[in-house]
Amino acid sequence: MSRFTADVYQNEFLPLGATEVDAVVTVTALDGAAAGAAAGPIRAAEVVIVDTSGSMAVPPTKLKAARQATAAAVDAIRDGVEFAIVAGTDRATPVFPAHGLATASAETRAQAKAAIEELEAAGGTAIGSWLELARELFAGASVDLRHAILVTDGQNQHETPEELERVLAACKGRFQCDCRGVGTDWEVAELRRVASALLGSVDIVPRPEELAADFRAMTERAMARGTADVALRLWSPQGATVAFVKQVAPTIEDLTERAVAVDVLTADYPTGAWGQEARDYHVRIHVTAREAGDEVLAGRLGLVVDGALITQALVRAIWTEDAELSTRINPEVAHYTGQAELAEAIQEGLEARRTGDEAGATFKLGRAVQLAAEGGNEGTLQLLGRVVDVDDPATGTVRLKRHVEDVDEMSLDTRSTKTVRVQRPAS
Amino acid sequence: MTATCPAGHVSATTDYCDQCGARIEAAPDPPPPVTSTTSPATSPSPVSAPCPQCGAPRAGRDRFCESCGFDFVAAAELEADAGGWAATIGPDREYFARMAAEELAFPDDERARTITLDAPRLRIGRRRAGDDVPEIALGDPAVSRLHASLVRDDDGAWAVVDEGSSNGTTINGASDPIPPHVEVRLADGDRVHVGAWTTITVGLRSRAA
Numbered sequence: 001m002s003r004f005t006a007d008v009y010q011n012e013f014l015p016l017g018a019t020e021v022d023a024v025v026t027v028t029a030l031d032g033a034a035a036g037a038a039a040g041p042i043r044a045a046e047v048v049i050v051d052t053s054g055s056m057a058v059p060p061t062k063l064k065a066a067r068q069a070t071a072a073a074v075d076a077i078r079d080g081v082e083f084a085i086v087a088g089t090d091r092a093t094p095v096f097p098a099h100g101l102a103t104a105s106a107e108t109r110a111q112a113k114a115a116i117e118e119l120e121a122a123g124g125t126a127i128g129s130w131l132e133l134a135r136e137l138f139a140g141a142s143v144d145l146r147h148a149i150l151v152t153d154g155q156n157q158h159e160t161p162e163e164l165e166r167v168l169a170a171c172k173g174r175f176q177c178d179c180r181g182v183g184t185d186w187e188v189a190e191l192r193r194v195a196s197a198l199l200g201s202v203d204i205v206p207r208p209e210e211l212a213a214d215f216r217a218m219t220e221r222a223m224a225r226g227t228a229d230v231a232l233r234l235w236s237p238q239g240a241t242v243a244f245v246k247q248v249a250p251t252i253e254d255l256t257e258r259a260v261a262v263d264v265l266t267a268d269y270p271t272g273a274w275g276q277e278a279r280d281y282h283v284r285i286h287v288t289a290r291e292a293g294d295e296v297l298a299g300r301l302g303l304v305v306d307g308a309l310i311t312q313a314l315v316r317a318i319w320t321e322d323a324e325l326s327t328r329i330n331p332e333v334a335h336y337t338g339q340a341e342l343a344e345a346i347q348e349g350l351e352a353r354r355t356g357d358e359a360g361a362t363f364k365l366g367r368a369v370q371l372a373a374e375g376g377n378e379g380t381l382q383l384l385g386r387v388v389d390v391d392d393p394a395t396g397t398v399r400l401k402r403h404v405e406d407v408d409e410m411s412l413d414t415r416s417t418k419t420v421r422v423q424r425p426a427s
Numbered sequence: 428m429t430a431t432c433p434a435g436h437v438s439a440t441t442d443y444c445d446q447c448g449a450r451i452e453a454a455p456d457p458p459p460p461v462t463s464t465t466s467p468a469t470s471p472s473p474v475s476a477p478c479p480q481c482g483a484p485r486a487g488r489d490r491f492c493e494s495c496g497f498d499f500v501a502a503a504e505l506e507a508d509a510g511g512w513a514a515t516i517g518p519d520r521e522y523f524a525r526m527a528a529e530e531l532a533f534p535d536d537e538r539a540r541t542i543t544l545d546a547p548r549l550r551i552g553r554r555r556a557g558d559d560v561p562e563i564a565l566g567d568p569a570v571s572r573l574h575a576s577l578v579r580d581d582d583g584a585w586a587v588v589d590e591g592s593s594n595g596t597t598i599n600g601a602s603d604p605i606p607p608h609v610e611v612r613l614a615d616g617d618r619v620h621v622g623a624w625t626t627i628t629v630g631l632r633s634r635a636a
Contacts, residue, residue, distance in 0.1 A: 237448030238588070239608035264573055264590065265446075287448070288608075295450040297443030314443070 003030040004230075004303050006313035009332035013318050013325040014289075021285045021298040023315040024248070024332035024422075028278040029227065042228055043143040045082040045101060046219065047134045047175075048073050050119070051152040052087040055185065057121035062153060062182060065208030071113045072212040073149060076219035077104045082141045085112055088150075089123030090158040092133035101141055124158035127194065128167035131177070135167075138175045144228035145273050146175035148198075149218055151211070153183045156190055164190075168197040176200050176272045178218050181414070182208055184406040188413045196253060199272035204414045206407045225273040227305055232269040232281065233262065235300040240287045242299075245269050248336040249280035252343050252417040268304060280421065282336045283315060292321050335375060335422040342371040342380065346416035350387075350409060353400065362388075362400055370396030377420050383412040435581035437547050446548065499581070512544040512585055512631060514577065516563060519618075519626035525600070528623045531568065544629070547579045550590070551621060567622030569594050574621050577629065578610060585629055586610040587619050596621050 010023035050070050056063040070085060077083050082101040087093045096115040102108045130150065138146045156164055171177075177198035179191045182205045195202035205211050232255070236242055247253040259267040271279070285298045299315035320326055349364030365388050372381045373393035384390070386408035388398040429437050430451045432444030439445050478485055478497045491498055517539025542563070550561030552574040561573060571592040578586050588610045589596040595604030597620045598611065605611045613619070615630040 235445070237444070238446055240448070296448035297450070298448060300440075300443070 004028065004305065004311045005030065006301060006303065006311045008301075008313045008315060009330055010315060011326075011328050011330040011333070012316040013320045013322070013328070015323065015326040016292055016319055016321060017289050018319070018326070019286050019289050020243070021287055021315060021317045022330070022333045022337075023283050023299070024330070024336055025281045025283060025301050025313050025315075026278060027232075027281065027303065027311075029230075029274045029276055042145055042226060043080075043082075044145040044147065044223060045138055045141040045143045045175075046073075046077050046222065047084045047086060047101075047137055047146075047148045048215075049086045049088050049092075049130045049134060049148060049150040050095075050116075051089075051125065051154065051182075052119050052121050052123070053089050053125045053152075053154055054122050055125075055154050062208050063119065063121045065211045066151060066182070067116050067119055069151065069211035069215040070116050070119075073215040073219045074109050074112045074116070076216045076223070077109065078223055079104055079106075081223070082143060083108075083112070084137050085116060086130060086133055086137075087119060088125070088127070088130035088152070090126045090129070091123075092130045094133070094137075095119065101137055125152065125154045125156055126158040126163075127152065127156045127190075128159050128164040131171050131194070131198075132167050134177070135171045135174055145222070145225060147222040147225075147273070148175055148177040148200075149180070149215060150177055150194070151180045151182060151205075151215075152186055152191070153181070154185050155187045164194075168194065172197055173270060176222075178202075178222075180205050180211070180214065180218075181410070182211060184410055188410055192414075199270065201251070202414060204407070204411050206411065221275065222273075225275040227274045229306055230271050230274050231260075231304040232271060233266060233302040233304050233309060234269065234283065235266045235302075236285050236298060237287065237296060238265065240285055240298065242267070243284040243286055244282070246282045246336075246340065247271070247279055248282045248339055249278075249419045249421045252340055252419055255281075278421075280332075280336065282333070282340070285315065287317055290317075290319050292319050294319050332422050336419070338371050338375050339377075339419040342368055342375060342377065343416045343419075345371060346380075346384070346412060350413050353387075353409075358400060362398060365400070366396035366398040368396075369393050369398050375420060376423065379418065380412075380415065383408070383415060387412055431547075431581075433581060435547050435579050512629060513541055514544055514549075514563070515539055515541045515628045516565070516625065518567075518624045519620070520624075522600070522620045522626050523624035526569075526623050528569065531623050533624055534566070537566070544577060544579070544585065549577045551575045551577070551627070552590075563627070565622060565625055567625045570622035570625065575619070577613075577619075577627075580610075580612075585613045587613055592621070594622065 005028045007026045008023050048070050050066050056066060081104045083104050084101050085095040087095045096112040134148050178200040179195040179202045181191050192202050205214055234242060234245060244256045247255060255269040258269050261267050283299060287296060287298045290296060295316060295318045297314060298317045300312055302309050302312045345364045345368035349361050349368055352360035352364055369384050369390055372384060387404050388400055391397040429439055430441040432438050432447060432449045432451050434447050434449055436444050436446040441451060443450055518534050518537045520533060523533050549563055550573060551563040552561040552572050553570050554564040573590045574592040575587055575589045575596045578588055580586060589605055589607045591607045597604050599618050613629050617629055619627040
């Protein structure tokens with residue numbers, strides 16, 4: 001059985017009349033959560049979906065890289081895992097095996113790689129149909145963990161956004177999917193939508209030759225997850241409203257809309273499979289203001305692991321007339337509030353730049369530089385430096401670059417949600 | 428193991444109330460029995476009235492008397508049970524006429540029923556098939572699944588709280604609904620209106636029956 005801990009960081013003291021309670025909760029999956037540490041490896045299924053639309057042939061290195069990457073993913077699938085390879089165009093086609101899933105062994109991996117070698121590029125792009133086939137394949141497997149990798153180089157042109165939404169709704173909770181965009185002709189918002197709905201990551205692979213290493217890493221990471229199904233369970237008192245529940249590290253992901261009601265006061269927020277890792281969550285709850293000295297529980301955050309409720313963390317509120325107590329800013333809450341604003345400033349700044357609003361773009365991206373400098377986001381600061389010239393990071397004084405490579409803009413957009421954890425003094 | 432919070436909710440969690448979140452002070456469990464020097468049938472004591480057992484003043488809404496350990500909450504509960512509040516629930520033609528829900532027909536064959544208010548919180552709403560909550564189940568189509576609750580205060584008095592219903596809750600024929608999520612104190616004989624035609628009259632058992 002995996003072990004989890006949950007730690008709360010908050011200033012529980014509120015001034016009189018205040019109703020907003022903020023807390024950061026760090027959830028850590030300890031040693032036992034690694035696959036194979038307890039009752040043997042959990043049963044897993046892996047589906048790799050590779051875009052073979054016509055555009056993948058231009059330049060020819062793209063399809064070649066996709067083939068190599070898919071083969072690298074196949075190599076990383078450990079023995080006994082159920083797997084399949086799917087080719088995606090304006091429809092989905094099983095590449096290996098011909099029907100259903102195959103059980104990984106030296107033999108089936110070799111057969112899969114031979115089939116991957118035969119892949120050719122032709123046709124359109126209908127991502128929904130690819131996910132639909134993946135869902136059908138997973139539905140036939142009696143496994144604990146279902147993981148897919150999807151790689152595309154283009155926009156979803158051969159089905160409507162409504163069709164894609166319908167498929168996403170059907171796939172939600174059935175499997176997780178990490179998404180990768182190769183080149184610069186795909187749409188960040190579209191792939192982010194897919195990854196977010198299916199509890200996966202999204203990233204750009206600027207150069208096709210980097211795809212293989214990325215596929216291998218993703219597959220290994222998925223295989224290393226020892227806990228198939230974890231949800232946050234949040235109770236809040238009568239009369240309270242949950243303003244938001246956000247994952248804030250390692251990436252920003254708003255979970256508020258994912259709430260599944262357990263009872264009138266309690267909701268679950270699915271977070272998918274966990275390996276040995278830590279994730280931070282920012283919770284904001286509005287409660288009814290009380291009198292000085294009153295203490296209430298604003299939230300009880302539990303973890304539901306494979307159906308069992310374990311580990312609870314308490315978010316408290318105490319009203320006080322002592323301004324010195326109530327005005328203290330909790331460093332964790334402040335840090336992640338800044339990180340969320342950073343992601344927003346980047347996305348809004350890039351949008352302003354795309355629509356020709358130079359003043360808006362300069363302001364937003366300047367604010368992003370300032371926040372990234374404050375928060376210690378070295379990686380994000382580097383990416384920002386390819387879109388703007390930074391005069392002074394402390395004040396956020398920047399100038400838009402005249403010429404920006406598409407790949408730099410898309411990298412910044414895709415990775416805007418990546419956060420750094422708050423620096424805590426060693427204990 | 429359960430605990431009773433300062434607002435009188437029975438809570439499955441013993442650190443903070445699982446209804447209102449109020450902190451529950453560490454209390455011996457089960458609460459000490461009320462000694463026979465006081466009759467459980469005395470009238471409800473107002474908030475912060477002195478301890479009926481030793482006469483020491485009660486500090487705010489503390490559960491236990493600081494002087495002799497008398498349990499105010501348990502005594503109030505006993506009293507409430509003995510006092511016997513009840514609710515009569517039924518279709519109300521006058522309220523129905525006021526609501527003027529033209530597409531609905533008044534349920535002529537539905538009879539009023541009276542229930543004892545025997546728990547600190549009774550939820551009012553429409554049940555899903557197979558469920559046994561809310562406690563007060565109504566067939567009224569304009570009632571939300573969880574519409575409102577009747578809640579007992581720690582001094583034994585009853586209040587109604589609208590749980591954020593779609594169509595609101597009104598009292599004693601008022602035209603404006605009560606604000607959601609706010610407890611509104613009820614007096615003996617008060618009428619609570621929900622849905623298209625349902626009126627719930629609460630009061631001491633002798634009157635409501």
